[in-house]
Amino acid sequence: MGLPELKxxxxxxxxxxxxxxxxxxxSVFDNYLNDTTTxxxxxxxxxxxxxxxxxxxxxxxxxxxxxxxxxxxEETKExxxxxxxxxx
Numbered sequence: 714m715g716l717p718e719l720k721x722x723x724x725x726x727x728x729x730x731x732x733x734x735x736x737x738x739x740s741v742f743d744n745y746l747n748d749t750t751t752x753x754x755x756x757x758x759x760x761x762x763x764x765x766x767x768x769x770x771x772x773x774x775x776x777x778x779x780x781x782x783x784x785x786x787e788e789t790k791e792x793x794x795x796x797x798x799x800x801x
Contacts, residue, residue: 744761744764
């Protein structure tokens with residue numbers, strides 16, 4: 714299948730796609746365009762799932778759905794107390 718046929722096939726599939734598929738395709742295009750236009754080697758070495766996890770985390774931060782550092786440290790010290798014996 715050549716490029717013109719592939720483009721026509723994709724256009725037909727998009728015409729018949731539901732919202733979920735369109736969101737997936739849009740995300741693929743966004744990630745592809747970001748990968749090809751960035752010079753950041755760390756960004757280029759990240760997998761799609763890593764980038765998606767970071768995007769989700771940033772949304773959580775924006776929506777104030779985070780846990781304070783002090784609370785995380787308190788829980789960590791309780792769970793792994795043997796590693797914090799030298800602290801007061």
